Amino acid sequence: MFSRVPISVKRTFSTHSVNGFTGAVGRTPLIRLKGLSERTGCEVLGKAEFQNPGGSVKDRAALGLIEDAEKRGQLKPGGTVVEGTAGNTGIGLAHVCRAKGYKCVIYMPNTQSQEKIDLLRMLGADVRPVPAVAYENPKNYNHQAKEYAEATPNSLWTNQFDNTANAEYHYKTTGPEIWEQTNQKIDAFTCSTGTGGTLAGVAKYLKEASNGRVQSYLADPPGSVLYSYITSGGKLTERTGSSITEGIGQGRITDNLATGIQDLAGALHIPDEKSIKMVYEMLDSEGIYIGASSALNVVAAEEVAKKLGPGKTVVTVLCDGAYRYQSRLFSRKWLASKGLEDAIPSDLQKYIVLE
Numbered sequence: 001m002f003s004r005v006p007i008s009v010k011r012t013f014s015t016h017s018v019n020g021f022t023g024a025v026g027r028t029p030l031i032r033l034k035g036l037s038e039r040t041g042c043e044v045l046g047k048a049e050f051q052n053p054g055g056s057v058k059d060r061a062a063l064g065l066i067e068d069a070e071k072r073g074q075l076k077p078g079g080t081v082v083e084g085t086a087g088n089t090g091i092g093l094a095h096v097c098r099a100k101g102y103k104c105v106i107y108m109p110n111t112q113s114q115e116k117i118d119l120l121r122m123l124g125a126d127v128r129p130v131p132a133v134a135y136e137n138p139k140n141y142n143h144q145a146k147e148y149a150e151a152t153p154n155s156l157w158t159n160q161f162d163n164t165a166n167a168e169y170h171y172k173t174t175g176p177e178i179w180e181q182t183n184q185k186i187d188a189f190t191c192s193t194g195t196g197g198t199l200a201g202v203a204k205y206l207k208e209a210s211n212g213r214v215q216s217y218l219a220d221p222p223g224s225v226l227y228s229y230i231t232s233g234g235k236l237t238e239r240t241g242s243s244i245t246e247g248i249g250q251g252r253i254t255d256n257l258a259t260g261i262q263d264l265a266g267a268l269h270i271p272d273e274k275s276i277k278m279v280y281e282m283l284d285s286e287g288i289y290i291g292a293s294s295a296l297n298v299v300a301a302e303e304v305a306k307k308l309g310p311g312k313t314v315v316t317v318l319c320d321g322a323y324r325y326q327s328r329l330f331s332r333k334w335l336a337s338k339g340l341e342d343a344i345p346s347d348l349q350k351y352i353v354l355e
Contacts, residue, residue, distance in 0.1 A: 001259055021054075024053040026052070026173050030178070030181045030182070031045065031288070031318070035286060036305070040302060040310070043313040049319055057319045058320075059096075060173060060198075061166045061197050064170075065160060068163075081104050081105070082104075082105045082145050082158070083106055085106055085107075087247055088319070089247075090108060091116065107128045107130055111132045113246065115327065116246075161196075162256065164256055167200040169201065174201060178202065187213070187308060188217065188312065189206055193250065193257060194250065196257025196260070202216070216263060217268055219297055220249060220269050221243035222269075226249070239251035243272055272340060274343075277295075277348075278298050280345070283351060284348055335352065
C-alpha cells in the first residue's frame with residue numbers, strides 16, 4: 001500500500017541549516033533506558049519524539065497530512081486547516097500552519113488539559129472545545145470538525161484518524177529511522193495508538209524490512225477496545241471505562257490502524273496505576289520528564305522485553321514531555337481524585353510538588 005522513499009536518517013551535526021520548522025521534524029534519537037535495560041537483560045530503547053520542534057510525535061502526522069494535501073492540490077495558499085484532535089496533533093498542525101501560512105481551526109474534547117488548550121491558542125489556532133461524546137454521536141469533535149471544513153470555503157479537514165497519509169508518513173520516516181538506529185537488530189516494537197498512524201506505519205515497515213522477524217505489539221489503556229479486539233481475534237466490544245492518558249485508546253478500528261493491524265503480533269493492556277508509576281520512575285531514574293501516554297509505552301516495552309527474554313532489543317515511543325500535563329500528573333489532589341496517589345512509591349512521592 002505504501003511506497004518506500006529512501007531518506008538519510010542519521011542524527012549527526014551538520015554545517016548547514018534545515019528548512020524552517022518543517023525541516024526539523026523527525027530524525028529524533030533513540031534513548032537507552034538503562035534501568036529497564038538492566039532489569040530485563042534487554043536493550044530497551046525509547047524514540048525521543050518529544051525532541052520534535054513542536055514537542056511531540058504528532059509533528060510527523062501534522063506535516064505528513066498537510067504535505068499530502070498540498071501534493072494533491074487539496075490545500076491552497078491562505079487556506080484553513082481543520083481537525084478534531086485530543087491535543088498534540090492540533091499543536092503540530094498549529095505549528096505547521098504558522099510555518100506555511102495557513103489558518104488553523106481545532107475542535108477538541110473539553111476533557112483535555114488546560115496546558116494544551118492554552119498552547120494551541122498561543123500558536124494562533126482557533127480552538128473550539130466541545131463535550132466529549134462517543135464517535136457514533138454526531139456531536140463528536142471529529143464530526144464537528146468535518147462539518148465546519150465542508151461549510152467553509154478553501155478549507156481542508158485533515159481527518160487524522162482515517163487519512164492514511166498519517167500512517168504512510170511513519171512508514172516512510174519513523175520506521176526507517178528506527179531500523180537504521182538499531183543497526184537492523186531490533187526484535188520488537190510497541191506503542192499505544194490513538195489514530196493508529198504511528199503503530200501501523202512503523203509495524204508495517206519493520207515487518208517488511210526484517211522479512212517478518214520484528215514483532216510489533218499494541219499497548220492499550222483502560223477504556224479502549226483495541227486490546228480485546230486483537231486478543232479475541234477481531235471481536236469489537238462496546239467501549240467502557242476511562243484512563244488518565246490523553247490522545248490514546250480507541251473505540252473502533254481507524255483506517256490508519258487498519259493498514260497495519262495484520263502486522264501486529266499481539267497486544268498488551270496497561271492499567272493507569274502502572275503508567276503513573278512509570279512517569280515518576282522515568283523522572284527519578286532516567287531524568288526523563290514524560291507524559292502518561294509515553295509512560296504507558298515504556299511499561300509496555302518492559303513487558304515485551306520480559307516476554308521475549310534477555311538479549312533482545314525492544315523499541316517504544318516517548319510521545320511527548322510531561323510539561324503539557326504537569327498540573328495534573330504532579331498534583332496530590334488530582335492523583336487522589338483518580339485513586340492513584342498510592343500507586344506512587346513512597347520514595348518517589350517527593351516529586352508530587354503540587355497540591
